[in-house]
Amino acid sequence: MLKVMPPSESSDWTLVVPVKTLVAAKTRLAEAAGPHRAALAVAIACDTVEAALGCPRVGRVVAVTGDPVAAEALAGAGAHVVADPEAGLNAALRHGAREAVRLAPAGPVGALQADLPALRPAELALVLAAAAEFDQAFLPDAAEVGTTFYGVRPGVDFTPGFGGESRERHLRLGAKELCLAGVDSVRRDVDTPGDLRAALALGVGPRTRAVARRIGESPGRER
Ligand SMILES: Nc1nc2c(ncn2[C@@H]2O[C@H](COP(=O)(O)OP(=O)(O)OP(=O)(O)O)[C@@H](O)[C@H]2O)c(=O)[nH]1
Numbered sequence: 189m190l191k192v193m194p195p196s197e198s199s200d201w202t203l204v205v206p207v208k209t210l211v212a213a214k215t216r217l218a219e220a221a222g223p224h225r226a227a228l229a230v231a232i233a234c235d236t237v238e239a240a241l242g243c244p245r246v247g248r249v250v251a252v253t254g255d256p257v258a259a260e261a262l263a264g265a266g267a268h269v270v271a272d273p274e275a276g277l278n279a280a281l282r283h284g285a286r287e288a289v290r291l292a293p294a295g296p297v298g299a300l301q302a303d304l305p306a307l308r309p310a311e312l313a314l315v316l317a318a319a320a321e322f323d324q325a326f327l328p329d330a331a332e333v334g335t336t337f338y339g340v341r342p343g344v345d346f347t348p349g350f351g352g353e354s355r356e357r358h359l360r361l362g363a364k365e366l367c368l369a370g371v372d373s374v375r376r377d378v379d380t381p382g383d384l385r386a387a388l389a390l391g392v393g394p395r396t397r398a399v400a401r402r403i404g405e406s407p408g409r410e411r
């Protein structure tokens with residue numbers, strides 16, 4: 189029998205989450221995490237994916253990684269995993285976005301950083317609702333230097349400019365900066381030990397709490 193798939197709705201986002209090879213991941217947490225650095229990177233990415241999938245505006249998460257260990261864990265957290273073209277972060281995101289359009293041609297596409305372990309689905313919903321008002325939009329990170337989310341309306345070119353001081357780059361590229369209250373968990377990226385403590389204070393997902401305990405950090409409150 190022919191199975192007719194329902195058309196994806198415009199509020200049904202596909203989020204692309206990039207996860208680099210674990211040997212190279214989270215180097216700024218090397219001292220704090222010691223032998224648990226790769227486990228911490230995987231835990232943070234999987235908690236991010238699980239929370240994103242818990243958001244009613246998200247239809248699916250496409251994770252882009254070339255790492256087999258990360259790929260298995262991310263698939264276990266519910267992501268649709270595609271291989272990394274190994275040409276850098278923005279190339280990985282564009283590759284994931286092509287898969288997103290293949291999976292849901294009528295839906296909006298976003299890039300979400302993989303290091304948001306405190307992410308709360310309801311806060312992500314606010315960001316996606318705001319982003320849907322613009323052709324191209326982004327959310328700056330907690331430090332207001334980088335970016336945690338970049339998204340486009342259906343049919344608009346997906347041209348992410350992540351890396352380093354990407355807030356300025358996204359502004360120059362003409363994306364609308366989202367200035368929203370009540371979305372701290374979507375902006376709380378984790379690069380340094382200080383960032384990790386700030387995320388733990390907000391409340392992180394269960395995998396990150398478990399690794400935090402192993403590296404001697406107080407796991408803080410539950411998300
Ligand atoms: N798939 C993919 N993801 C990448 C690549 N480069 C960076 N990322 C991801 O993009 C996000 C930001 O990356 P970085 O800040 O460069 O790296 P990081 O692992 O978070 O931290 P550091 O090693 O401390 O710089 C993280 O989620 C990374 O996993 C890449 O080439 N491919």
Ligand SMILES: C=C(OP(=O)(O)O)C(=O)O
Nearest residue numbers: 334335350351352354379
């Ligand atoms: C790559 C970026 O993030 P990070 O702070 O993780 O380097 C970015 O903000 O564009």
